[in-house]
Amino acid sequence: xxxxxxxxxxxxxxxxxxxxxxxxxxxxxxxxxxxxxxxxxxxxxxxxxxxxxxxxxxxxxxxxxxxxxxxxxxxxxxxxxxxxxxxxxxxxxxxxxxxxxxxxxxxxxxxxxxxxxxxxxxxxxxxxxxxxxxxxxxxxxxxxxxxxxxxxxxxxxxxxxxxxxxxxxxxxxxxxxxxxxxxxxxxxxxxxxxxxxxxxxxxxxxxxxxxxxxxxxxxxxxxxxxxxxxxxxxxxxxxxxxxxxxxxxxxxxxxxxxxxxxxxxxxxx
Amino acid sequence: xxxxxxxxxxxxxxxxxxxxxxxxxxxxxxxxxxxxxxxxxxxxxxxxxxxxxxxxxxxxxxxxxxxxxxxxxxxxxxxxxxxxxxxxxxxxxxxxxxxxxxxxxxxxxxxxxxxxxxxxxxxxxxxxxxxxxxxxxxxxxxxxxxxxxxxxxxxxxxxxxxxxxxxxxxxxxxxxxxxxxxxxxxxxxxxxxxxxxxxxxxxxxxxxxxxxxxxxxxxxxxxxxxxxxxxxxxxxxxxxxxxxxxxxxxxxxxxxxxxxxxxxxxxxxxxxxxxxxxxxxxxxxxxxxxxxxxxxxxxxxxxxxxxxxxxxxxxxxxxxxxxxxxxxxxxxxxxxxxxxxxxxxxxxxxxxxxxxxxxxxxxxxxxxxxxxxxxxxxxxxxxxxxxxxxxxxxxxxxxxxxxxxxxxxxxxxxxxxxxxxxxxxxxxxxxxxxxxxxxxxxx
Numbered sequence: 001x002x003x004x005x006x007x008x009x010x011x012x013x014x015x016x017x018x019x020x021x022x023x024x025x026x027x028x029x030x031x032x033x034x035x036x037x038x039x040x041x042x043x044x045x046x047x048x049x050x051x052x053x054x055x056x057x058x059x060x061x062x063x064x065x066x067x068x069x070x071x072x073x074x075x076x077x078x079x080x081x082x083x084x085x086x087x088x089x090x091x092x093x094x095x096x097x098x099x100x101x102x103x104x105x106x107x108x109x110x111x112x113x114x115x116x117x118x119x120x121x122x123x124x125x126x127x128x129x130x131x132x133x134x135x136x137x138x139x140x141x142x143x144x145x146x147x148x149x150x151x152x153x154x155x156x157x158x159x160x161x162x163x164x165x166x167x168x169x170x171x172x173x174x175x176x177x178x179x180x181x182x183x184x185x186x187x188x189x190x191x192x193x194x195x196x197x198x199x200x201x202x203x204x205x206x207x208x209x210x211x212x213x214x215x216x217x218x219x220x221x222x223x224x225x226x227x228x229x230x231x232x233x234x235x236x237x238x239x240x241x242x243x244x245x246x247x248x249x250x251x252x253x254x255x256x257x258x259x260x261x262x263x264x265x266x267x268x269x
Numbered sequence: 270x271x272x273x274x275x276x277x278x279x280x281x282x283x284x285x286x287x288x289x290x291x292x293x294x295x296x297x298x299x300x301x302x303x304x305x306x307x308x309x310x311x312x313x314x315x316x317x318x319x320x321x322x323x324x325x326x327x328x329x330x331x332x333x334x335x336x337x338x339x340x341x342x343x344x345x346x347x348x349x350x351x352x353x354x355x356x357x358x359x360x361x362x363x364x365x366x367x368x369x370x371x372x373x374x375x376x377x378x379x380x381x382x383x384x385x386x387x388x389x390x391x392x393x394x395x396x397x398x399x400x401x402x403x404x405x406x407x408x409x410x411x412x413x414x415x416x417x418x419x420x421x422x423x424x425x426x427x428x429x430x431x432x433x434x435x436x437x438x439x440x441x442x443x444x445x446x447x448x449x450x451x452x453x454x455x456x457x458x459x460x461x462x463x464x465x466x467x468x469x470x471x472x473x474x475x476x477x478x479x480x481x482x483x484x485x486x487x488x489x490x491x492x493x494x495x496x497x498x499x500x501x502x503x504x505x506x507x508x509x510x511x512x513x514x515x516x517x518x519x520x521x522x523x524x525x526x527x528x529x530x531x532x533x534x535x536x537x538x539x540x541x542x543x544x545x546x547x548x549x550x551x552x553x554x555x556x557x558x559x560x561x562x563x564x565x566x567x568x569x570x571x572x573x574x575x576x577x578x579x580x581x582x583x584x585x586x587x588x589x590x591x592x593x594x595x596x597x598x599x600x601x602x603x604x605x606x607x608x609x610x611x612x613x614x615x616x617x618x619x620x621x622x623x624x625x626x627x628x629x630x631x632x633x634x635x636x637x638x639x640x641x642x643x644x645x646x647x648x649x650x651x652x653x654x655x656x657x658x659x660x661x662x663x664x665x666x667x668x669x670x671x672x673x674x675x676x677x678x679x680x681x682x683x684x685x686x687x688x689x690x691x692x693x694x695x696x697x698x699x700x701x702x703x704x705x706x707x708x709x710x711x712x
Contacts, residue, residue: 156441157556159568170444171539235536238559 005049006107012042013103016096032089043076065106072102074137082177088169094144124199132192138185139252145178146245153238175237186228193221216255223248270602274362275335275354276323279376282353292317301399309333312404314394318386320376327403364595370411371418373587379424379580384415414594424583432466434572435543439511442541442562446471452509453477455516456488459545463513478502507531513543514550521552528555611667614680617689626652
């Protein structure tokens with residue numbers, strides 16, 4: 001049943017995905033409103049799916065599928081938060097594809113795979129997952145914002161009149177969205193990593209620094225910190241910030257992929 | 270539709286002619302009264318703005334001598350006027366008034382002022398009672414059409430002056446202009462105007478720098494700002510988010526190295542240079558720096574003219590809307606006119622039959638003796654049913670005929686067949702008698 005709701009949500013996010021592609025070329029108030037409503041509806045389905053999963057008692061916290069679903073949901077929460085503050089659906093251009101992809105994978109993949117050895121440390125596990133996913137979701141959003149910043153900057157510099165009528169929010173607004181979500185995500189990411197380390201110590205007695213999952217996660221975190229620092233210290237934005245954000249995003253993706261070949265962070269089937 | 274319109278606008282007449290026809294606001298009400306007093310005119314209103322004078326009327330026969338009115342009212346000779354006047358009738362008049370209200374006939378197509386001016390003129394004429402049923406319908410529709418044009422097309426959405434383009438660009442960079450700092454380099458008329466626009470949109474502090482320090486002080490004083498000595502320009506300039514520059518310097522005064530300095534001191538917060546100097550004050554390679562946006566005179570001009578082009582494209586769309594609205598208005602107007610003729614006929618026909626029915630029931634009641642309430646109701650239903658059944662087709666025919674041109678003939682036939690005219694007159698006489706009675710009793 002939970003899977004069914006998830007698939008409904010997926011259908012709604014599909015509209016968001018189409019919006020993401022269309023919005024790059026043209027501006028349509030009506031369509032962005034439709035996309036917004038669809039996305040909100042999708043979130044409702046998604047939430048129902050998560051709640052049902054939780055109530056069913058069969059929740060497997062460390063399942064890859066549930067994790068992806070959760071990450072997608074949190075990204076949407078952040079997206080809506082941005083919408084309430086700034087009244088712009090533009091970050092959707094990046095957020096929708098990511099969310100759609102995550103939900104798609106979660107809704108298709110049927111076999112729950114889990115980290116069997118961790119089931120007894122449930123509290124730490126839940127904290128770890130939620131924290132790290134909040135960090136990831138913020139990263140997705142700030143990555144999206146930095147790409148949009150580039151687009152808008154180029155439009156303004158190209159001096160075509162589209163820069164005046166374009167649908168994108170003002171440069172500084174995009175910048176703020178990116179920076180704030182970066183600031184918001186950083187503590188989550190840090191705490192998520194710490195809880196992960198604590199878990200590793202609890203289970204294995206030590207942290208294996210050379211495990212790909214661990215080293216890649218630390219790398220992601222380091223780039224993340226570098227982004228926050230350069231932005232805070234010398235106001236890096238635009239191209240340089242976008243390069244860093246892309247790097248952090250790729251690092252995060254690789255760290256996620258490391259689940260498949262890490263010795264300690266494996267979702268055993 | 271016996272609408273008739275005459276007027277001059279910025280296209281048809283030079284300023285000297287428009288001046289002589291202009292009607293000051295204080296005289297507008299009187300002019301409206303004078304207009305409706307003119308032979309052949311039922312309703313009328315006058316629109317007088319700096320770009321146009323329009324005489325809008327609903328006439329008795331569609332051929333009122335509006336030129337004569339203008340000639341008399343302004344004491345002008347025909348030859349002064351004839352070449353500049355345009356005159357529209359019926360549908361064309363409707364179209365013209367729709368175009369005027371939608372700002373398609375304006376000098377700057379899409380400007381918003383004209384609708385307000387037409388509304389004012391309408392309110393004045395309505396207040397003195399020279400606009401009633403017919404013109405009221407026309408003007409109300411014109412306002413609705415103007416609204417439709419405004420919401421369904423982008424006519425009037427983009428800015429068309431350099432200063433407003435500059436403001437729009439600044440907004441695209443900074444979002445809100447609240448609290449932003451403006452730096453004026455070189456005190457000139459244009460930069461002053463641009464600064465005024467920026468302040469109107471929320472910019473707060475103003476710095477002014479000029480080679481002649483006194484002029485800087487003068488301008489800074491106007492804006493409640495601060496004058497900066499030209500030698501301190503590079504030290505102070507990074508405080509500004511928006512720089513408006515218009516010096517007469519033959520070389521660029523802002524070069525790449527300055528831009529780099531500013532950015533590092535500003536922690537890379539973006540800066541917007543509005544360069545309205547010719548030759549340019551900002552070196553072209555400044556624009557290559559991330560976070561620095563420069564717009565020179567040509568860029569601004571181009572934005573302005575592309576907006577003007579956008580507008581004319583949208584204006585085509587608006588013309589299509591207006592064409593369809595004119596058709597709609599015409600058919601609805603005609604229909605309403607006929608329905609107006611037909612409704613009283615139907616009502617008096619029904620009254621006539623009801624009177625006959627009541628009379629017949631009263632007549633036979635004596636012969637039938639006392640009826641039970643059930644029987645009473647049955648008789649009621651029977652008689653009513655017969656009348657309704659018989660009258661159904663004629664009334665439907667009348668209603669459909671209302672939409673066609675033969676309406677008047679059919680109405681006439683029905684009235685004659687049932688002798689409705691005489692009946693109405695009689696009823697009118699009775700009513701008047703009753704009223705007199707009441708009045709005499711009261712006094």
